[in-house]
Amino acid sequence: MTTTDTPSTTQAVTPELRRWIIDQAEAGFAAPVILQAMIDAGWREDTAAHAMEATLRSHLAQATGNGTGSDMPDGVEVPMPALDDSPLYIDVGDRQVHVLQVMTSPRVVVFGNLLSDAECDALIAEASPRMKRSLTVAIKTGGEEINADRTSDGMFFSRGETPVVQALERRIAELVRWPVINGEGLQVLHYPPGAEYKPHYDYFDPTEPGTPTILKRGGQRVATLVIYLNEPARGGGTVFPDINLTVAPKRGNAVFFSYDRPHPATRTLHGGCPVIEGEKWIATKWLREREFT
Template identity: 45%
Template sequence: MKRDSRAGYCASSPELEHWLTRHIAQGFDAESLVLSMLRSGYDAAFARHAVSAAIGHPPAVASAAAPAPVAKAAATPTVTGGNAFRHKDREMPILFRLDSPRILLLQNLLDDAECDAVVALARDRLQRSPVVNPDTGDENLIDARTSMGAMFQVGEHALLQRIEARIAAVTGWPVEHGEGFQVLNYKPGGEYQPHFDFFNPKRPGEARQLRVGGQRVATMVIYLNSPASGGATAFPRIGLEVAPVKGNAVLFSYGLPDGALDERTLHAGLPVEAGEKWIATKWLREHPYRSRG
């Protein structure tokens, strides 16, 4: 398969033609097919041409920072002018998009009332946030992460169900592939130093995590308030900082077309300088996720 060094994969193959034929027969529309090809690393113009030839009419779709296509139909967004997602009555403008690494910033994923309600749900559950020990798989407290957190099961509350359905619509990734929400609170000086969200299968503790849903494939960070100063989500290897603005969400995925993990997604929660920061994090897995009982 050929690849344009400035873009993505841009040559057909019997495997691609079979994939298109099978998914068209299963009822996938043109927009969904192009979106799946973009997530797998295909060049945008080539993807539109290939789908147009296979299905008989040209699709119009914007690329998104999301995992590779799934083998089952999932809710797909309506793309408004290529610059926004729409789910039910909510329009979510795309503020910026990077293709390499795949990062997408959405506006209005949650409205102010929803943000406040999620914070209210979490307040009574807050505990010091742990991290997974890479050698044992246990959850430990470390100085590099100074937030307080509250964990929720998938679908635990009607509000969370509504938000999870919206995330599934935006990403095309089924709700059952998501871990439960983790809501975090950072006080002044609170931070999370640079880290990866995916698991290293060569570390025994992290390998244990792969048995309950496979590898993490994407992260969505939802900002539940706007701190007075500081608290950005930083990607130091690409020189990007995302300001925490209430209702916005940054989505990034770490799978490369060759199956490797994109280490440019190293990221950090920068120290809060004034006020406090509230976020909700949703991690997506390659397989349906079940928590360890």
């Protein structure tokens, strides 16, 4: 039994590709057969696996009533680190970033050695004088507001504001293969003992009245990179409740995750665990569909 030709060999995950994957599954082809057909047609294995699993998961959710055509937005292209052949390291030009853990569905990658100790110290020092109670996007209006679920202090750097920020933004762009201009300004957050950020999604809810205003600045968020700038004595990990994963806050490391649509089916629910002892400093980089202005 052979599958039909794929509609395209481009690496963009298009609606046409998702329709083709569903057609193959409904025709009775097993997932490994569909995956191999995509690889044979020129798709990178990591892109093919991610596209296939995300598409079939969403299709199953709709078929079983856990998602419907009205509340399941179309998927879009997302940042994608080069993870073919299970690399130990990714060369980003000015350093070798370690690949410590990879999950395909949802796409979650833990990186090591993204920042040096000196760069971590510099970001904390540059951010410290500007820290204020953290705000979240006000989904009702498109502005900002204090959220009781987020008990940290924070600030934003403008894109390319300092040499360290500029170097990090170039590094991230190379690492996840996404333009620098599509990134929001780097946010630095400080969590004292007891502070946390309860589980939430980073995308903007399409059903909220403020979302159209937010999306004018660069479209939806499609990926997040959380970077650990220090190591709390206890607590402070990043938890993904839907997949039973907790990432330890190791200095210089980062966790990356992408979401191809603003919907819980992406399983990207995540939160910052309470700091039990010590303090936690992180930097967060959100990536948009288009240029962020």
